[in-house]
């Protein structure tokens with residue numbers, strides 16, 4: 419997972435979520451609130467986890483989240499997710515967030531990344547082994 423601001427680099431992982439940054443999601447500076455972005459990243463990691471865990475799962479840790487550039491209202495926000503480690507019941511998922519403003523140009527830039535740890539859980543809420 420790179421934290422560089424290399425505009426020429428491409429997203430790593432599969433596109434898990436694409437949405438639009440809305441005015442209701444802004445902070446006091448008028449830019450998008452970091453907590454909203456983390457929530458989108460968590461959802462993206464959760465979607466990838468569902469494909470593998472085939473059942474209930476929960477976020478157990480969010481590590482090393484970096485906000486690299488501000489996000490403006492109206493940006494298209496794309497979250498890419500990739501499994502970097504598979505344990506007995508846990509998955510480590512690297513998430514990258516890239517933005518574009520499709521109404522003005524076609525360039526994309528990376529604005530955030532982080533590592534999300536999910537655990538497959540059973541009906542009792544305890545960890546269960548990941549399926550083969």
Ligand SMILES: CC(C)(COP(=O)(O)OP(=O)(O)OC[C@H]1O[C@@H](n2cnc3c(N)ncnc32)[C@H](O)[C@@H]1OP(=O)(O)O)[C@@H](O)C(=O)NCCC(=O)NCCS
Nearest residue numbers: 476477478479504505506507508509535537539543544545
């Ligand atoms: C997820 C939960 C069931 C795990 O319970 P636990 O007693 O910590 O389970 P374990 O210690 O057996 O760990 C289970 C797995 O998670 C991993 N894990 C636990 N805490 C971790 C952490 N902070 N960072 C990375 N991995 C972690 C363990 O290494 C283990 O991995 P493995 O099975 O692949 O080897 C429990 O912590 C929980 O319910 N947390 C709340 C989850 C939640 O509600 N999330 C939503 C946000 S509020």
